[in-house]
Amino acid sequence: MKKNLLSVSLLLCFAIAIGALAVVSHADESSITGAGSSWVYPLVAKWSAEYTTKTGIRVNYQSIGSGGGIAQIKAGTVAFGASDMPLKPEDLKAAGLIQFPTAVAGCVVDYNLPGIASGKLILSGPVTADIYLGKITKWNDPAIEKLNPGLKLPDTNITVVHRSDGSGTTFTFTNYLSKVSPEWAQKVGSNTSVSWPTGVGGKGSEGVVSYVQRIPGSIGYVEYAYVMETHGSYARMINSAGKVVSPTLQGFQDASAHVDWTKAQDFYVILTDQPGADTWPISGCTWQILRKNAPKEQNMQVMKFFDWGFEHGQAMAKSIIYGPLPPSTVQAIKSYWKNELGYGI
Amino acid sequence: MNGSDVVIGIDTGPPSEPEASARSWRLSGDSLFHGVAAVAAFIAASTLFGTVIAIALDSRLSIHTFGIWNFLKSSEWNPVTQTFGAFPFIMGTLISSAIAMVIGVPISFGIAVFIVEIAPAWIKRPVAGAIELLAAVPSIVYGLWGLVVFAPVFGNIEPWISNTFGKIPGIGALFQGPPMGIGMLTAGIVLAIMILPYISSIMRDVFMVVPASLRESAYALGATTWEVAWDVVLPYTRSAVIGGIFLGLGRALGETMAVTFVIGNSNTLSASLLMPSATIPSVLANEFTEATTKLYVSSLIYLGLILIVVTLAVRFLAVLLIRHLGRKEGVKA
Amino acid sequence: MRAVVARRRIVDVVSKTLMAAATLVGVFFLFWILWSTLKFGISGMHWSLFTQDTPPPGTDQFGLRNAFVGSLLLLGVSMGIGVPIGLMAGTWLAEYGFRSRTADTVRFLNDIMLSAPSIEIGLFAYAAVVAPMGHFSGLAGSVALSILMIPIIVRTTDEMLSLVGGDMREAAIALGAPAWVVITKVTWKAARAGILTGILIGLARITGETAPLLFTALNNQYFSSNMLRPVANIPVVIFQFALSPYTNWQEMAWAAAFITVVFVLALSVGARWFLGKVQVPK
Numbered sequence A: 001m002k003k004n005l006l007s008v009s010l011l012l013c014f015a016i017a018i019g020a021l022a023v024v025s026h027a028d029e030s031s032i033t034g035a036g037s038s039w040v041y042p043l044v045a046k047w048s049a050e051y052t053t054k055t056g057i058r059v060n061y062q063s064i065g066s067g068g069g070i071a072q073i074k075a076g077t078v079a080f081g082a083s084d085m086p087l088k089p090e091d092l093k094a095a096g097l098i099q100f101p102t103a104v105a106g107c108v109v110d111y112n113l114p115g116i117a118s119g120k121l122i123l124s125g126p127v128t129a130d131i132y133l134g135k136i137t138k139w140n141d142p143a144i145e146k147l148n149p150g151l152k153l154p155d156t157n158i159t160v161v162h163r164s165d166g167s168g169t170t171f172t173f174t175n176y177l178s179k180v181s182p183e184w185a186q187k188v189g190s191n192t193s194v195s196w197p198t199g200v201g202g203k204g205s206e207g208v209v210s211y212v213q214r215i216p217g218s219i220g221y222v223e224y225a226y227v228m229e230t231h232g233s234y235a236r237m238i239n240s241a242g243k244v245v246s247p248t249l250q251g252f253q254d255a256s257a258h259v260d261w262t263k264a265q266d267f268y269v270i271l272t273d274q275p276g277a278d279t280w281p282i283s284g285c286t287w288q289i290l291r292k293n294a295p296k297e298q299n300m301q302v303m304k305f306f307d308w309g310f311e312h313g314q315a316m317a318k319s320i321i322y323g324p325l326p327p328s329t330v331q332a333i334k335s336y337w338k339n340e341l342g343y344g345i
Numbered sequence B: 001m002n003g004s005d006v007v008i009g010i011d012t013g014p015p016s017e018p019e020a021s022a023r024s025w026r027l028s029g030d031s032l033f034h035g036v037a038a039v040a041a042f043i044a045a046s047t048l049f050g051t052v053i054a055i056a057l058d059s060r061l062s063i064h065t066f067g068i069w070n071f072l073k074s075s076e077w078n079p080v081t082q083t084f085g086a087f088p089f090i091m092g093t094l095i096s097s098a099i100a101m102v103i104g105v106p107i108s109f110g111i112a113v114f115i116v117e118i119a120p121a122w123i124k125r126p127v128a129g130a131i132e133l134l135a136a137v138p139s140i141v142y143g144l145w146g147l148v149v150f151a152p153v154f155g156n157i158e159p160w161i162s163n164t165f166g167k168i169p170g171i172g173a174l175f176q177g178p179p180m181g182i183g184m185l186t187a188g189i190v191l192a193i194m195i196l197p198y199i200s201s202i203m204r205d206v207f208m209v210v211p212a213s214l215r216e217s218a219y220a221l222g223a224t225t226w227e228v229a230w231d232v233v234l235p236y237t238r239s240a241v242i243g244g245i246f247l248g249l250g251r252a253l254g255e256t257m258a259v260t261f262v263i264g265n266s267n268t269l270s271a272s273l274l275m276p277s278a279t280i281p282s283v284l285a286n287e288f289t290e291a292t293t294k295l296y297v298s299s300l301i302y303l304g305l306i307l308i309v310v311t312l313a314v315r316f317l318a319v320l321l322i323r324h325l326g327r328k329e330g331v332k333a
Numbered sequence C: 001m002r003a004v005v006a007r008r009r010i011v012d013v014v015s016k017t018l019m020a021a022a023t024l025v026g027v028f029f030l031f032w033i034l035w036s037t038l039k040f041g042i043s044g045m046h047w048s049l050f051t052q053d054t055p056p057p058g059t060d061q062f063g064l065r066n067a068f069v070g071s072l073l074l075l076g077v078s079m080g081i082g083v084p085i086g087l088m089a090g091t092w093l094a095e096y097g098f099r100s101r102t103a104d105t106v107r108f109l110n111d112i113m114l115s116a117p118s119i120e121i122g123l124f125a126y127a128a129v130v131a132p133m134g135h136f137s138g139l140a141g142s143v144a145l146s147i148l149m150i151p152i153i154v155r156t157t158d159e160m161l162s163l164v165g166g167d168m169r170e171a172a173i174a175l176g177a178p179a180w181v182v183i184t185k186v187t188w189k190a191a192r193a194g195i196l197t198g199i200l201i202g203l204a205r206i207t208g209e210t211a212p213l214l215f216t217a218l219n220n221q222y223f224s225s226n227m228l229r230p231v232a233n234i235p236v237v238i239f240q241f242a243l244s245p246y247t248n249w250q251e252m253a254w255a256a257a258f259i260t261v262v263f264v265l266a267l268s269v270g271a272r273w274f275l276g277k278v279q280v281p282k
Helices: A002-023 A041-055 A066-075 A089-095 A125-133 A142-147 A168-180 A182-187 A204-214 A224-229 A249-257 A296-312 A314-319 A327-341 B003-008 B017-058 B060-066 B069-073 B087-118 B121-136 B139-167 B184-208 B212-220 B225-236 B238-254 B257-262 B280-290 B294-329 C002-043 C065-097 C101-114 C118-133 C138-163 C166-174 C179-190 C192-206 C234-242 C247-276
Strands: A031-036 A058-063 A080-083 A097-111 A122-124 A159-163 A200-202 A218-223 A236-238 A283-291
Touching (some): A031 A066, A031 A296, A041 A058, A041 A097, A041 A224, A041 A296, A041 A314, A058 A204, A066 A080, A066 A168, A066 A283, A066 B280, A089 A097, A097 A168, A097 A204, A097 A249, A122 A125, A125 A142, A125 A168, A125 A182, A125 A236, A159 A168, A168 A182, A168 A218, A168 A283, A204 A218, A204 B139, A283 A296, A296 A314, A296 A327, B017 B060, B017 B294, B017 C065, B017 C101, B017 C138, B017 C179, B060 B294, B069 B294, B087 B121, B087 B184, B087 B280, B087 B294, B087 C002, B121 B184, B121 C002, B121 C247, B139 B184, B139 B257, B139 C002, B139 C234, B139 C247, B184 B257, B212 B225, B225 B238, B225 C002, B238 B294, B238 C118, C002 C247, C065 C101, C065 C179, C065 C234, C101 C138, C118 C138, C166 C179, C192 C247, C234 C247
Parallel strands (some): A031 A058, A031 A080, A122 A236, A159 A200, A159 A218
Antiparallel strands (some): A097 A218, A097 A283
8 A cells, every 4th residue: 555655656756747848848939028127017917918818929027127127138038128227229239139118107105104195295306315315214304394284294213115126116216316316316326226325125116015015104116006006105296397296197298298209219218307397207118128139030029019009008008007108109119120120010 | 497597596507698698687787777876976966066166157257356355345236336245245144144043042952951851751742843843834934924924013022122222332223223023133033933943953863862871860969950951961962062053054044035025135234133134145036137237147146155155164064063073972963 | 058059949940941931932933923824825715726827916816826837847847856866876875885985975965965055056056057048947946946855865765775674685685686676676665665755855845945946947927837938836926926015916925825834744744754654763
């Protein structure tokens, strides 16, 4: 009895192993892999779920941060990399890459203050920079109170949450802080990964929201869809026009209204701290990066997917507050593909 | 001349064709088997060197760029300027492990002594089994529990800690900071719980092998249980106990998942234990898949090299002490 | 004199209390962890965990099918690599190496590898398999897991085979059996319970291991059985879902953690029960 059990179980193990290896040759022709920005992840997840039901092609996207997306596409281990920090034209050329934008959205500051509802707290760029520099350490600091007359702020420590991984959201956020705070620009600067003066590091936007959810008195920065989907609390900001604004589709799209995408080389555009009465100050975009010398079939699959998104995915995008690109930009993107790769759709 | 004569090996004259081939089949079967076994043993033995060599090879770029001493003492970990330094992570690893040892070793000792010397027979096995179960829990579950269940509770205890210990002159700075629940101290505590089963089970095995005559003569002289444990059993098993402690240390140094969940992932060195930190394993877990440049990847692997060298030394000493020096104490290795 | 005796008695009582307290602390944390896993795990259990694949974030769906299958594949291939190597290496130690210098050196090195940090093994698998292949793969993950498993199997096989009495071997040799037949048909058979225990313990060791899979097998949100590409697996899914802010993902992380703990405990307890039935002279 025991001998049979033993033989059977060992046989089973080897059978699984052999079976697994036998299945190895199963080719995944009907799927493409992408990785990168967690900023754009809610949008790509929604688009790919719908795309699979419509076409049967699976878009496997891993949200590992813009830094990871750039690394993976450079290494050729994915079909497309997504980054919220656009690569400079010289860098693109040197690495044999092309990039194109997906949709505009906004980064918000989220907080965990029991008793203070979402949208009630108002912050300005300089004050946010000082919080993240570690200069403002308590919620009832005079600088914060000045922006929020009438709001009772608690005497608790501020726990700063930032990203622990290479993140385009970090780039957008620190880019904004560098513009509004000379001290930040000088001490910390702006990139997908910086030397944070203080705070706890969350992995991915998911990690940041998770920490903010768990730690009372904490503050973080994430793309707006994350706060929406998890019913978190966001702060209203004072934009470059001096007005208090909320994160809205209009606010994000206003940020790109002054920018001519079609004229920007390789669509290199920065959308933070743009002028406009209703403009959201921490707006941004995600760029999809392709390798020029990747197999044509693979690049075609990627282009088809995003073209589908531009064509049929706008309602979905708007439902999670991602602003579609203007039609002229979409046309420019298609021409760009043809020009850069020699083929297109 | 039939087959059975061949198998039994009776010398029935010069081997006929079937006999010769049977014998050579038998011989080559033996050589083949022996060869395969030897190769397998060689593979098992060389994984240690293979690991170190592969990791060392891939850190060459970073070693070239930063050297050894500079990398070890630099606190700047900046992927933007491509400057990398290991100091905060080395300190984070060492400090979190030190906390784990300071908390874990006495408790392990207490558990071992309790089970071996104090507990009545009917408690011994269930308690020993329960403690061993701690080792069976996967480390990611420790991490999950640590973040979701333990950290909020600990976050309520932290204000008390910073109010009492934070006021002590000298070491007060170690206990300042907002009550986040996560951080260096939390990581150290979770690590301590994780290494309890390893250290205590080695201590337990070793204590049990102390000759009964030694114990009984001590009791006969009127020694108390504590005195027998501290003055008779412990000195007798000293090297194996130290080996067990080193084993626990090795585990604490290399632990990844439990630490990554609760340490807070801050790459800056902070004076306070209540503040977030990072260890070599946690920074590897967080940043490896996203390293953008060859130098970044190489620097991360360089961190891994430092870790493996340190844990190798610790584990080498541990095995040496438990196996070989412990042998004289009659420890079953 | 009386003062000395009294002091010693106090020390004895105090220390006994502290020892008991220490044990209570250990047992307390064990129950706390198991209780939390049970509580959150059960509330996250749904039948669809086994029939649906991992869903996108922020929905009400629950599914872990691809992760379960992926993990089984990883474990299976790891065993396919690790069990033969471990078994043969342990056999070499017990049947050919005995107590020679070489054999003892191999045992020493093996013992050191028993406590190797799993993230280091993951780095090695990255350098040895992922980098040359150019992409992540389940195969790399299995290589890493098998390196973690081999030392355990080597050690238990070595010990169990050494326990087999010489008489049985001698009887087989006397009958003219070649060495390899003696080993496989007699010695292995006699030690099979112990060897199986070692395999079970090795399996328990690698179930739930996350760090080595982080940069080898990676993860896959879809169902895939292709071991030459990233493959979904339970530990990395737990890592990703637990650190996310989405409730359906968080609940699934706990359910997966619960199932993992049950599986590992069943293996560990089963292995020990099995071992208890084997003669082990201490």
